[in-house]
Amino acid sequence: MKNLLQVFFLIVTMSCYCQIKNQNFVSTDIDNFWNAYEKIISTKDSVQQYNFLKDFYIDKGTLGLKSLIEVRNYTAEDFINSINKYPKFWNSLKPNTLSCNELYPEIEADINKLKQVYPDLKPSTIYFSIGAFRTNGTIQGDRILIGSELSLADETTIIDELPLWRQSFYKEYNPRKNIALLCTHEYIHTQQKELVENLLSMCLYEGVAEFISCKVTGKQSNSPAIEFGKNNQQKVIDLFISDLYLAKNNYNWLWGENKNVLKIRDLGYYVGYEICERYYNLSKDKVKAVKTLIELDYNNEKEVERIVDATKLLPESLEKLKHDYEKRQPKVVSIKPFKNGSKKVKPGLTEITITFSEPLNGYDAGLDFGPLGKDFCPKINSERVWASDLKSWSFKADLKPDQEYQILITNSFKKQDGTRLKPYLINFKTNK
CATH class of the missing domain: 2.60.40.1220 (Immunoglobulin-like)
Incomplete structure (x- = not known):
């Protein structure tokens, strides 16, 4: 009997191990970066610095690094300037990046939770690279691109060399602690249909990823916008309605511009999160609700309207709000x-x-x-x-x-x- 139990636990352990190994992580860019970094800081010769960056980091880069550079329009100058300006930051960050493999089991566990709720989950590769402060996480196709200079920082990371507006991210988001939630969020983005460039769709796109990643993992969002929005819902929704069809204000709501009058970063995440949470809570079939949200076609205006109107978050139907806006349009x-x-x-x-x-x-x-x-x-x-x-x-x-x-x-x-x-x-x- 004892031997049978040992065999049973061995099978379970091997099953769990195989499950973890199903997720593909690539972090060779981090090793290459630090190799290039040491060579770059060893000289003041700018030509040599650029050559070291190219030879030891860019040219050796994974598909993930190449995607990160393309998606965020990084230049060699961006990397060299960042390296030269913030020596204390980089030296304090280094141990966290070199130990990123310690985070894999938690990330894997959270992605497995997503798979349980959304069985149609398609596999994505998670790339840990180092960029120049333009994203902590993004995607290109089925590649999840983690900007480790942002996402792997913690309380030991020295940030006082950085501009004040950039320091706020590290203080508010506790990024390394929340890396598994970030990866789950970005994983959902790899499953979604193409984004439509209007404010509502942009908020929904991010809200779907944020709400579902939190729901399936049981973790609380680390975005201050979610808590602020719930505590100040009327103010946020009134402002959102006033901006909904305007041309100039999309980036007041998303991706860190911080230009809205409430002075809260990424309030669009809250709007999308609240819509998704309400829709999910109203749905009798929760698994179907998750599938509907993840697979939402943003070009299908009727379906977007159906989901948003059902939540009654906005004071009028989208059709009525759009009609009111069109009456104000110049001709x-x-x-x-x-x-x-x-x-x-x-x-x-x-x-x-x-x-x-x-x-x-x-x-x-x-x-x-x-x-x-x-x-x-x-x-x-x-x-x-x-x-x-x-x-x-x-x-x-x-x-x-x-x-x-x-x-x-x-x-x-x-x-x-x-x-x-x-x-x-x-x-x-x-x-x-």
Whole structure:
């Protein structure tokens, strides 16, 4: 009997070991970085420093490092400047990065919890690399890219050389302690459909990853925005509604710009988190709710509306909020020197003036091809002129004879408060 028990526990132990080994971790970039780092700080010769960086870090980089550099647009100058500016920071960070393998079991355990709730989870590789302070974690395809200079810091990391605005991240987020939650969050991003660039979708995209990673692991979000949002919900939602369809304020809500009037970083995470939490709590089938949220198609406006409206977080339906916004949008009221749709426009270099229903901000503008494409758009001069009252805008187009043309006046035009112009298609034909 004793031998049978020993065999049973051996099988269980081997099963757990195999489960942990299912997750692929790659951290060779960290070793390469410190090798390059020691060589870089050994000389003041900038040419040599750049060569050391290239030869010992960049060129030896994993697919994860190459993705990190591409996604965050890192340059060699970014790395060299960061290395030279913050010696105390780097020396204090080094032990934490070299021991990152100690974190693998907790990360693996949390990902296994996600797999239990979302059986369709597709495998992703987690790469620990070192960047230059632009992300603690992001993805590219099925690669999870961990910026270890941010994500592996703890209370032993010396941050007083860093700019004050950057220090706040280390103080507020306790990154190394929360690395498993971060990896689960990013793992969910690798499962999601492509993000749509509007404020609501951006908040939902992050909210799905944050809420589900917390729910499946039983861990509390380390984002201060979540607690602040729950304690100040009305203020946050009122501000969110005022910004919802504006062109200029997306980054007041996400990814650390800290420009919103409440002075709280990443409040968009709270908005998305709250929507997902409410939707999950309202759903009888919790597993189906998780699947619905992770696999949400952000291009499917009806499905986004269904989920958001069901939670009743916003004061009106999305359809009503959008309708109210559209009533506030400025419009094109006329064009000169011909009427839109004319079939008898004189060819040659022609100044076209667009008149708006109200003054715009005097600097945001945009032209594009119409539905017929590039071949049906005239050559347009670079000179663009605003009227003194900001209610009209002119440009010159070279019009060829006997040609149908389309020019799209885009919603890049905005009012001073960021309200976008309703797009307007100019369609006309020139004389022979």
